[in-house]
Amino acid sequence: MIFATVGTQLPFDRMLSALDDWAARNISMPVLAQTGASARSFRNLKAIPRVDQRTYAETMEKARVVVAHAGMGTILSAAEAGKRLILMPRRAELGEHRNDHQLATAEEMSVLSNVTVVHDAKALWDTLDAVLEAGADLTPALTLSAGAQPRLINTIQDFIWTQAAQPRARGLALRGLRA
Amino acid sequence: MSGNHNTPRRPRILAVASGGGHWVQMMRLRPAFEGADVHYATVDASAAVMVVPAPVYIYPDANKDTKLKLVLAAARMFWIVLSVRPDVVISTGASGGFLAIRFAKLFGARTMFIDSIANARELSVSARLAKGVADRVLSQWSGVAQATGTEFAGAVL
Numbered sequence: 001m002i003f004a005t006v007g008t009q010l011p012f013d014r015m016l017s018a019l020d021d022w023a024a025r026n027i028s029m030p031v032l033a034q035t036g037a038s039a040r041s042f043r044n045l046k047a048i049p050r051v052d053q054r055t056y057a058e059t060m061e062k063a064r065v066v067v068a069h070a071g072m073g074t075i076l077s078a079a080e081a082g083k084r085l086i087l088m089p090r091r092a093e094l095g096e097h098r099n100d101h102q103l104a105t106a107e108e109m110s111v112l113s114n115v116t117v118v119h120d121a122k123a124l125w126d127t128l129d130a131v132l133e134a135g136a137d138l139t140p141a142l143t144l145s146a147g148a149q150p151r152l153i154n155t156i157q158d159f160i161w162t163q164a165a166q167p168r169a170r171g172l173a174l175r176g177l178r179a
Numbered sequence: 180m181s182g183n184h185n186t187p188r189r190p191r192i193l194a195v196a197s198g199g200g201h202w203v204q205m206m207r208l209r210p211a212f213e214g215a216d217v218h219y220a221t222v223d224a225s226a227a228v229m230v231v232p233a234p235v236y237i238y239p240d241a242n243k244d245t246k247l248k249l250v251l252a253a254a255r256m257f258w259i260v261l262s263v264r265p266d267v268v269i270s271t272g273a274s275g276g277f278l279a280i281r282f283a284k285l286f287g288a289r290t291m292f293i294d295s296i297a298n299a300r301e302l303s304v305s306a307r308l309a310k311g312v313a314d315r316v317l318s319q320w321s322g323v324a325q326a327t328g329t330e331f332a333g334a335v336l
Contacts, residue, residue, distance in 0.1 A: 007199050009240070052225035072200030072297045076207065076336065098244070104299040144336070148207045151333035152293075152319075156211035159291055159315060160190055160267050 002128075003063035004033040007071045008050050011038040012096055015088045018121035019067055020044050022128055029132070032059060065131050067124070070102035070117075075109050082143035086127050087117045113142045191216045193265035193288075195256075195279040197240060197272060198222045200297055204271040206230075207335040208293075218263045220256070220279065236263070238275050243304060249274065257282050270309075271295060277305040280313045291315040294323075296334050302327050 004019055006012035016038060023031045023044035033045040034056070041047065051059065060066065060081045068074040070089040078085040089106040090096035106117045116131075118124045147153060192215050196205035202221055206229060219227075220236040227235040238255040241248035256278040260268075268283040268290040270276025280290040292309035294302055296319040302310075310316050310329065317332055318324040324331035 053223065054225065054228055072295060073203040076203045101297055101300065105297050108299045146207065147210045148335040149333035152335065153211045155332040156208060156269060156291065160192060160211065160215055
């Protein structure tokens with residue numbers, strides 16, 4: 001099974017259409033897609049507009065390959081589950097997002113051993129074919145541990161605890177109103 | 180760590196994260212909350228199963244392009260902050276985190292905004308807004324931190 005997700009906030013029909021075309025030629029491989037805000041229907045995908053957290057985790061666990069927009073939630077979840085991930089970043093010039101941060105995210109995350117970045121339908125089809133053909137040989141080495149970098153954890157811990165003894169601000173502090 | 184701090188009670192944390200990546204990143208910060216009294220605020224009620232038995236408050240998802248929802252989110256967030264009365268607010272974004280920090284500052288809370296790792300080239304709008312209000316604003320990219328006068332202290336990945 002292939003799990004596809006474009007998040008829940010914005011449509012991303014360019015990716016879903018490309019995947020729909022691929023699924024039409026590969027009917028033996030079911031594709032479950034979280035289609036989010038897409039208004040279109042896709043003949044060859046099992047489309048669910050919004051997957052709840054439990055279903056999301058279960059589907060991620062079962063998937064052979066994950067195909068997604070370059071959203072950090074998917075990238076982190078796929079890495080935690082040790083799944084191969086094909087990313088297609090959204091582009092602002094095509095009206096797919098408010099800005100091009102997904103291009104930057106995809107570029108930075110392409111260093112992860114489980115990630116392949118594609119920018120068009122053809123590249124998506126070729127990558128899917130290659131990944132499925134290679135089968136178990138391509139199981140990613142990467143399986144992320146459940147926590148952030150120790151330095152970040154320690155910084156937050158210090159912020160929470162070492163300053164906890166300080167008195168709280170007197171009365172209504174108006175500093176926040178001046179932004 | 181919780182054994183040798185010197186406050187009379189555990190600090191109460193309000194951890195605020197919108198859906199998708201913001202929430203997943205917050206989940207990766209959970210080891211930092213060990214021993215504290217954590218209350219979560221997020222946009223997706225189905226996320227609550229992941230942090231049982233911690234209390235979870237739901238607010239409407241909004242951004243600068245959905246003005247009416249932003250007003251509703253602000254009203255809801257004010258109520259959440261009033262109910263929880265946190266000592267500390269930690270947010271991984273997005274707009275809801277900024278709102279929580281803004282309101283919690285009125286009650287003297289200490290506040291930290293951690294910009295999403297998705298913002299590899301520039302700060303998010305919420306992080307830029309938080310810069311004027313939060314005690315600490317962190318970017319997960321050292322280059323972005325340097326260019327924007329925010330702090331770098333590692334990343335969730």
